[in-house]
Amino acid sequence: MGTKSTVTIRDVAADVGVSxxxxxxVLNKGPNVKPAVRAKVEASIERLGYVPNISARRMRGxxxxxxxxxxxxxxxxDNWRAGxxxxxxxxxxxxxxxxxxxxxxxxxxxxxxxxxxxxxxxLSKVISELRPDGVILxxxxxxxxxxxxxxxxxxxxxxxxxxxxxxxxxxxCMDERAAGEQATRHLADLxxxxxxxxxGSSEYGNSLMRLDGYRAILENRGLEQRExxxxxxxxxxxxxxxxxxxxxxxxxxxxxxxxxxxxxxFAVLHTVERVGFRIPDDLALVSFEDTxxxxxxxxxxxxxxxxxxxxIAQACEGLITESSGIDASGCYEMPFEFIERDSTxxxxxx
Amino acid sequence: MGTKSTVTIRDVAADVGVSxxxxxxVLNKGPNVKPAVRAKVEASIERLGYVPNISARRMRGxxxxxxxxxxxxxxxxDNWRAGxxxxxxxxxxxxxxxxxxxxxxxxxxxxxxxxxxxxxxxLSKVISELRPDGVILxxxxxxxxxxxxxxxxxxxxxxxxxxxxxxxxxxxCMDERAAGEQATRHLADLxxxxxxxxxGSSEYGNSLMRLDGYRAILENRGLEQRExxxxxxxxxxxxxxxxxxxxxxxxxxxxxxxxxxxxxxFAVLHTVERVGFRIPDDLALVSFEDTxxxxxxxxxxxxxxxxxxxxIAQACEGLITESSGIDASGCYEMPFEFIERDSTxxxxxx
DNA sequence: TCGCGTTTTGTGACCGGTCACAAGAAAAAA
DNA sequence: TTTTTTCTTGTGACCGGTCACAAAACGCGA
Numbered sequence: 001m002g003t004k005s006t007v008t009i010r011d012v013a014a015d016v017g018v019s020x021x022x023x024x025x026v027l028n029k030g031p032n033v034k035p036a037v038r039a040k041v042e043a044s045i046e047r048l049g050y051v052p053n054i055s056a057r058r059m060r061g062x063x064x065x066x067x068x069x070x071x072x073x074x075x076x077x078d079n080w081r082a083g084x085x086x087x088x089x090x091x092x093x094x095x096x097x098x099x100x101x102x103x104x105x106x107x108x109x110x111x112x113x114x115x116x117x118x119x120x121x122x123l124s125k126v127i128s129e130l131r132p133d134g135v136i137l138x139x140x141x142x143x144x145x146x147x148x149x150x151x152x153x154x155x156x157x158x159x160x161x162x163x164x165x166x167x168x169x170x171x172x173c174m175d176e177r178a179a180g181e182q183a184t185r186h187l188a189d190l191x192x193x194x195x196x197x198x199x200g201s202s203e204y205g206n207s208l209m210r211l212d213g214y215r216a217i218l219e220n221r222g223l224e225q226r227e228x229x230x231x232x233x234x235x236x237x238x239x240x241x242x243x244x245x246x247x248x249x250x251x252x253x254x255x256x257x258x259x260x261x262x263x264x265x266f267a268v269l270h271t272v273e274r275v276g277f278r279i280p281d282d283l284a285l286v287s288f289e290d291t292x293x294x295x296x297x298x299x300x301x302x303x304x305x306x307x308x309x310x311x312i313a314q315a316c317e318g319l320i321t322e323s324s325g326i327d328a329s330g331c332y333e334m335p336f337e338f339i340e341r342d343s344t345x346x347x348x349x350x
Numbered sequence: 351m352g353t354k355s356t357v358t359i360r361d362v363a364a365d366v367g368v369s370x371x372x373x374x375x376v377l378n379k380g381p382n383v384k385p386a387v388r389a390k391v392e393a394s395i396e397r398l399g400y401v402p403n404i405s406a407r408r409m410r411g412x413x414x415x416x417x418x419x420x421x422x423x424x425x426x427x428d429n430w431r432a433g434x435x436x437x438x439x440x441x442x443x444x445x446x447x448x449x450x451x452x453x454x455x456x457x458x459x460x461x462x463x464x465x466x467x468x469x470x471x472x473l474s475k476v477i478s479e480l481r482p483d484g485v486i487l488x489x490x491x492x493x494x495x496x497x498x499x500x501x502x503x504x505x506x507x508x509x510x511x512x513x514x515x516x517x518x519x520x521x522x523c524m525d526e527r528a529a530g531e532q533a534t535r536h537l538a539d540l541x542x543x544x545x546x547x548x549x550g551s552s553e554y555g556n557s558l559m560r561l562d563g564y565r566a567i568l569e570n571r572g573l574e575q576r577e578x579x580x581x582x583x584x585x586x587x588x589x590x591x592x593x594x595x596x597x598x599x600x601x602x603x604x605x606x607x608x609x610x611x612x613x614x615x616f617a618v619l620h621t622v623e624r625v626g627f628r629i630p631d632d633l634a635l636v637s638f639e640d641t642x643x644x645x646x647x648x649x650x651x652x653x654x655x656x657x658x659x660x661x662i663a664q665a666c667e668g669l670i671t672e673s674s675g676i677d678a679s680g681c682y683e684m685p686f687e688f689i690e691r692d693s694t695x696x697x698x699x700x
Numbered sequence: 701t702c703g704c705g706t707t708t709t710g711t712g713a714c715c716g717g718t719c720a721c722a723a724g725a726a727a728a729a730a
Numbered sequence: 731t732t733t734t735t736t737c738t739t740g741t742g743a744c745c746g747g748t749c750a751c752a753a754a755a756c757g758c759g760a
Contacts, residue, residue: 006478008746019710024748032708051478055405055414056746059715064405065479077444089439094427097461106480108458111447128356128401129415130456273648293643298623358716369740374718382738406716409745 007050015044027052054106058131065105066132067319069096069312070123070141073111088138088291088308095309096136099316107316108132116144123147127156134159134319136312157322159315162206166331170318172311174336176206179304180213180258182338183286186302187256188221191347192284196229196247196254198240198264207260210288214258229254233264240264244271248283255347256284262291265301280345290339299342307334357400365394377402404456408481415455416482417669419446419662420473420491423461438488438641438658445659446486449666457666458482466494473497477506484509484669486662507672509665512556516681520668522661524686526556529654530563530608532688533636536652537606538571541697542634546579546597546604548590548614557610560638564608579604583614590617598625598633605697606634612641615651630695640689649692657684 009027013020018037025033026041033041044050058064069092089109096107108130112122119141127135127150134157141147142160148169151158159170187195197214200207211230218225231247233240240259244267247254259265265287272279279285279299287294290305314332321328359377363370368387375383376391383391394400408414419442439459446457458480462472469491477485477500484507491497492510498519501508509520537545547564550557561580568575581597583590590609594617597604609615615637622629629635629649637644640655664682671678 006746009748010746020747021711021749022709025709028748032706034708037708051475053481053746054479055408055481056715057748058405059409059717059746060713060748061715062748071443089443093421093439093459093461097459101461104479106458106460106476108456109443109447110456111443111451125401126456129404129454131403131405269648293647297643298619298648356716359718360716370717371719371741372739375739378718382736384738387738403716406745407718409716409747410718410743411745412718 007048012044012050016040064131064133067107068132068135069107069109070137074114091308092312095312096316099313103320133323136315157319159319164331168329171331172314174334176209177213179336180210181217183258184214184217192256194254195256198231198233198259200235200260235261237267240267241271244268248275258286262287262289262294279343284344301343302341305337305339310334357398362394362400366390414481414483417457418482418485419457419459420487424464441658442662445662446666449663453670483673486665507669509669514681518679521681522664524684526559527563529686530560531567533608534564534567542606544604545606548581548583548609550585550610587617590614591621594618594621608636612637612639612644629693634694651693652691655687655689660684
């Protein structure tokens with residue numbers, strides 16, 4: 001069907017014998033069009049292979065059919081250089097595109113700097129250039145209030161991943177506390193009595209919520225809580241390795257460890273190997289995130305799986321709804337998955 | 351600097367006391383503008399915080415400042431669902447955006463179906479909507495000649511990742527044969543005499559080139575070549591596991607294995623564990639790709655690292671060059687890296 | 701039948717840039 | 731000095747849609 005050149009709305013209008021505006025109304029599912037006319041227009045669109053030009057639509061019109069996905073440059077760089085085993089962008093692409101396609105939207109990925117002043121300037125520039133209907137801010141930018149305000153000031157809908165206020169924004173998150181509980185409960189159910197928690201950072205809200213969940217279960221089951229069994233691993237391999245080594249060498253060592261992210265879980269894995277222990281026999285291990293490497297590790301790890309794709313899909317849906325004039329702000333809590341693999345087993349006394 | 355509303359080219363023109371067209375010429379670095387005028391316009395742009403509206407530019411103008419990155423839906427889905435440990439998109443984002451930013455371009459990621467007819471229709475639709483300056487086709491779509499022709503027919507520049515013809519297209523690839531040689535040479539240098547090659551698929555050109563490299567080195571070093579030491583793993587975990595198991599149980603078993611992708615390398619890793627051998631003592635292992643999981647495996651794997659980010663950056667550069675009217679077609683071969691980690695060691699006779 | 705409200709359709713202007721072409725200014729040639 | 735050429739600048743139309751508003755067609759009660 002080699003469409004000769006570009007088919008425009010005027011071609012369709014001429015073909016059917018109606019005005020441009022009528023065709024436009026059909027395209028936008030406007031209300032006041034006779035069913036018979038609508039059908040004829042739709043048939044013509046189909047036959048001529050007409051596709052609306054997104055740029056033209058945005059010129060006079062208000063919608064741009066574009067959603068901006070903002071990623072952190074540093075994190076992307078790190079993933080690129082050091083190979084953190086993060087599949088965040090993959091997840092975004094899958095979750096976001098699937099949703100966007102349904103509504104005729106497209107996703108533009110942008111990288112902006114972590115440093116707040118730079119981030120502000122870069123975001124400001126890109127929204128002027130592209131004028132998207134909505135912007136998704138991912139961590140750490142979702143924590144940056146200035147960026148959200150900038151968008152709000154420009155009348156651009158904004159979704160934040162990993163936040164939970166939801167006042168005027170589309171916030172998507174998961175129930176971190178429940179995830180902390182789930183991981184701990186799983187280990188308690190397996191008979192573990194000495195469960196350690198390798199936290200990320202005490203400045204990171206989500207980290208604290210998980211820790212709350214962990215403590216709640218210990219409390220609830222009457223398990224021993226020791227100050228030194230909550231370590232801070234700074235989300236880093238090296239720091240986590242040190243903490244893990246200390247635990248493993250102590251007498252009365254923990255028989256299970258929950259790691260706040262995969263990076264630290266791998267640190268534990270390597271430390272265990274170094275000390276000559278085996279997982280899950282000598283130590284049970286649960287990780288958060290469930291990025292790809294986790295499933296291929298030896299042994300594959302039991303993990304909380306963050307619903308990244310679902311969160312982004314939800315963010316897109318919210319933004320698209322907002323851009324059609326309906327308020328969709330609020331906090332959307334997406335369900336996580338708990339995936340039991342081979343790094344956890346029933347605790348045996350021997 | 352709360353820019354009140356939208357600053358347009360007319361505002362700048364009025365501010366400087368010059369016509370729109372002159373401002374436009376400055377923006378596009380057109381030739382015939384007096385230096386003094388140019389400086390004044392540039393100062394005004396800076397002061398007013400003017401940013402050109404990409405959509406408006408594309409309406410009458412010819413350039414869109416948009417590059418489309420086409421990804422395979424199935425592969426993205428698989429990565430999402432099964433967690434293949436692929437960081438392809440991450441790499442694309444990093445490599446592509448870095449290059450695009452330099453030239454004021456943006457990247458739009460799209461997912462299209464693997465099935466050729468669907469892929470054609472979907473690509474056709476998206477280029478009509480977005481009218482990008484260039485499109486990057488990634489595997490498997492880079493192998494689909496119809497898609498490239500469709501783009502060519504519409505006058506849209508096209509870059510293909512993993513192809514090497516370069517006739518009218520910007521093809522980017524790496525030297526697969528040299529990579530195959532490198533991996534094999536490394537093992538030979540370590541004293542291995544029985545080196546097996548776990549190939550992906552004999553229908554995949556790049557796979558064959560690596561295999562050529564492997565054979566060339568064996569030949570060159572006078573090492574034994576056995577038919578059964580070249581296995582076909584279909585790029586899949588399960589198939590590769592079977593092949594690996596057979597090799598490991600055979601007497602005169604290979605002492606080193608080269609796996610055509612990470613997925614299969616992991617299969618070998620798991621099989622070795624199952625059989626009770628150890629890497630690298632009982633078997634040396636080299637993988638291609640070097641996706642993130644590989645660096646965190648126990649032990650971390652020696653691998654050929656595909657220059658994904660560099661290839662995408664090169665693709666972007668080529669497309670942007672083309673869109674400014676200069677022919678940039680041809681085949682660009684990007685250098686790969688060889689990263690020695692702990693899965694390979696000197697062969698010991700005992 | 702007429703009048704009035706509602707639904708359906710059409711018209712011209714417009715969004716913010718760039719293109720084609722024309723006109724004015726400056727430099728080179730006669 | 732005049733003419734020709736080249737450089738610089740400006741003007742109106744235009745890209746392909748949508749908005750605001752006007753006009754026409756329809757429905758229905760009086």
